[in-house]
Amino acid sequence: MEESIRQLSDQARAALEAATTEEELEAERRRFLGRKGLLREIRQGLKDLPEEDRPAVGKLINQTTRQLEALLEQRRQKLASGKAAFPEDRLDVTLPGRAPLIAGKHPLLATMEDMIEIFLGLGYLVAEGPEIEDYYHAFEALNYPEDHPAMDEQMTFYVEDDVLLRSQTSTVQIRVMEKQEPPVRVVVPGRCYRRDTVDATHCHTFYQLEGLLVDEGITFADLKGTLQAFAEGMFGPEVRVRFRPDFFPFTEPSAEFAVSCFICGGVGCRVCSGTGWLELGGAGMVDPNVLAGVGYDTERYTGFAFGVGIERFAMLRYGIKDIRVFYSGDMRVLTQF
Ligand code: FA5
Numbered sequence: 008m009e010e011s012i013r014q015l016s017d018q019a020r021a022a023l024e025a026a027t028t029e030e031e032l033e034a035e036r037r038r039f040l041g042r043k044g045l046l047r048e049i050r051q052g053l054k055d056l057p058e059e060d061r062p063a064v065g066k067l068i069n070q071t072t073r074q075l076e077a078l079l080e081q082r083r084q085k086l087a088s089g090k091a092a093f094p095e096d097r098l099d100v101t102l103p104g105r106a107p108l109i110a111g112k113h114p115l116l117a118t119m120e121d122m123i124e125i126f127l128g129l130g131y132l133v134a135e136g137p138e139i140e141d142y143y144h145a146f147e148a149l150n151y152p153e154d155h156p157a158m159d160e161q162m163t164f165y166v167e168d169d170v171l172l173r174s175q176t177s178t179v180q181i182r183v184m185e186k187q188e189p190p191v192r193v194v195v196p197g198r199c200y201r202r203d204t205v206d207a208t209h210c211h212t213f214y215q216l217e218g219l220l221v222d223e224g225i226t227f228a229d230l231k232g233t234l235q236a237f238a239e240g241m242f243g244p245e246v247r248v249r250f251r252p253d254f255f256p257f258t259e260p261s262a263e264f265a266v267s268c269f270i271c272g273g274v275g276c277r278v279c280s281g282t283g284w285l286e287l288g289g290a291g292m293v294d295p296n297v298l299a300g301v302g303y304d305t306e307r308y309t310g311f312a313f314g315v316g317i318e319r320f321a322m323l324r325y326g327i328k329d330i331r332v333f334y335s336g337d338m339r340v341l342t343q344f
Contacts (some may be wrong), residue, residue, distance in 0.1 A: 008049075008052065008056065008060075008064055009063075009064060009067055009300050010232045011033040011049065012049060012068060012071055013030065015039070015045055015049065015071075016074070016075065018042075019035070019045075019046075019075050019338060020107050021076070021079060022038070023035055023036075023039075023075070023078050023079055023082050024078075024082070024105050026082065026086070027086075029084065029086050029087070030084070030274075032079070032082055032083060032086060035102055036079055036211070038081060038205060040072065040075055040079065041076060044069065046072055046075075047177065049068060050065075050068050052247065053065055053068075053182070056093050063121065063237045072292060073307045075303055075326050079116065084270065089188075100215070104247025105118075108338060108342070109342070110338065110341035110342050111341055111342070111343075111344045112341075112344070113333070113339070114184075114324075114327070114333065114344050115317055115318065115333055115343060117130075117321075117322050117344065118317055118318070118320050118321040118324060119196050119216065119317050120215065121241065122194075122196070122216050122241065122242075122315075122317070123194060123216075124198060124240075124242035125236070125241070126194040126218065126237070126239055127327065129233065129236065130192055131192045131193055131194045131218070131220075132192065132194075133194055133195070133196070134179055134182075134183050134193040134194070134195050134278075135179070135192065135195065135196075136173075136176070136178060136182040136183070136195065136197065136199065137173070137182075138172060138173055138180030138197065138198055138200075139166060139172060139180050140170070140171055140172070140198075140325045141169055141171075141172075142168075142170075142172055144167045144178045144181050144182060145161075145163075145171055145174070145178050146158060146161075146268055147298060148181040148300050148301070149178070149180070149181065149256060149257040150256040150257045150294050150296045150297050150300070151256045151257075152256070155256065157255070157256050158253065159217065160201075161174035161175060161201065162174070162175075162201060162202040162203075163201055163202060164200055164202065164211075167328075172200035173197075173199055173200065174199055174200060174201045174217040175199055175215060175217075175218070175314060176195045176197045176199060176314060177217055177255075177257060177312065177314055178251065179193075179195040179197065179217060180195075180217065180219045180257070180293070180297070180312055181297070181300075181301060183195075183203070184219075184221070184298075184301040184303065185301050188303075189221045189222050189223070189303060190220075190221065190222040190223075190308075191219055191220065191221040191222070191297060191310070192219075192220050192222075193218070193219050194217065194218050194219075194325055195216070195217040195218075195219070196214065196215075196216050196217075196317070197214065197217075198212060198213070198214055199212070199213055199214070199215050200212055201213075204333065207329045207330060208319075208322075208327065208330055209330065210318070210330050210331065210333075210334065212320050213317075213330070214315060214316070214317035215288075215314050215315065215316055216314070216315050216317055216319060217312065217313070217314045218233070218294070218311075218312060218313045218314070219310065219311075219312045220228055220310050220311055220312075221293060221303065221308050221309070221310030222308065222309075222310065223308060223309075225308075225309045225311060225312070226292075226293075226309070227260070227292060229293075229311060230290060230292070230311035230313065231248065231250065233311070233313075233341070234248050234264055234288065234313060235247075235248045238266045238287075242266060242269040243269060245267075245269075245272065246266050246267055246269055247266065247273065248264060248265070248266055248267075248343040249264065249265045249266070249267070250264050250290070251260040251261070251263050251264075251265070252266070253291075254291055255289055255291055256294070257291075257293065257294050257297050257312070258289075258290070258292055258293060258294055258311075258312055259291060259292060259295075260291055260292060261289065261290070261291035261296045262263060262289070262290050262291055263286060263288075263289055263290075264286075264287055264288060264289070264290050264313070265283075265284040265286045265287060266284070266285050266287060267284060268282075268283050268284060268285050269285075269323075271283065273316070278323065278326075280337045285323060287315050287316075287319060287320070288313060288314050288315030288316060289313065289314055290311065290312065290313035290314070291311065291312065291313075292309060292310070292311050293309070293311060293312050294312040298310065318330050318333060321333070325336035325344065
């Protein structure tokens with residue numbers, strides 16, 4: 008009998024706590040504490056107990072009744088003051104509202120979009136490719152001989168032996184050419200990864216914009232003209248483009264390209280470290296080995312490719328001195344542009 012009193016008590020407590028309106032609370036009161044309630048029923052069973060057990064059980068029933076009545080009163084007061092419906096956060100309609108934070112586009116996204124806009128104007132399409140690549144598309148198809156030192160620059164993160172995070176958007180050149188015949192004219196914006204030490208100008212994760220054009224009769228002059236038009240679109244009509252020999256396994260000849268400093272006009276200033284030039288990326292004529300690898304007729308088609316770091320452009324444009332600012336998550340970066 009004592010056990011069933013305790014069970015009933017637990018049940019009643021839970022029911023009283025769960026009531027969210029005064030009506031519900033009154034119904035629970037009637038069910039447990041009312042004249043025909045469950046406690047009364049138990050009390051009526053007292054007479055069937057042996058004489059000597061009755062006082063202790065009677066005491067327990069009285070105690071339970073008092074405790075439940077106290078709890079009932081507590082709940083009544085809480086419900087009356089409106090706290091129970093929103094126990095933790097009562098709605099105070101008189102508080103001033105929270106102003107929504109208004110931010111601009113992230114400077115990297117704004118820069119990427121402006122770059123793409125220029126190439127759309129030149130008749131390019133936007134292509135995308137996977138950030139997680141296989142070794143073939145990351146290196147082999149881009150004409151990297153096995154263990155070639157040029158791969159050191161492209162040290163990246165491996166998911167498995169043969170599966171890695173791409174270190175450059177050049178991988179998408181292959182993906183695009185595998186799917187279509189020339190003419191090809193695409194730009195590829197995308198995230199890349201390298202095991203570079205993070206500093207003011209390098210990050211393990213960064214963005215590049217790749218360009219690829221393959222058609223009949225394409226020459227280095229087309230590449231120069233295209234990058235001149237791109238640079239003018241980004242930095243203004245006075246800007247000049249400079250090419251210097253470089254090496255990439257997938258282009259031959261290869262070049263590093265720079266623009267005359269748009270701050271000092273090429274005289275030399277702090278932004279261009281006194282050189283008058285701002286290096287922007289790599290470029291070159293697509294190596295015939297790469298074209299042959301995707302099944303293109305190398306007697307008929309030639310092409311050029313280039314790749315630039317989007318952070319580099321954005322830093323120059325907005326005068327941002329540290330690349331880490333882009334990834335800081337600091338809302339002030341977004342609110343000032
Ligand atoms: C390349 O990645 C070549 N794929 C470019 C290319 C494309 C050449 C097509 C020929 C034909 P490079 O390793 O120099 O080249 O990188 C290009 C740009 O990416 C750099 O100029 C730099 O702006 C940016 N970049 C490279 N590594 C990082 C890094 N760790 N953090 C931020 N930006 C980076």
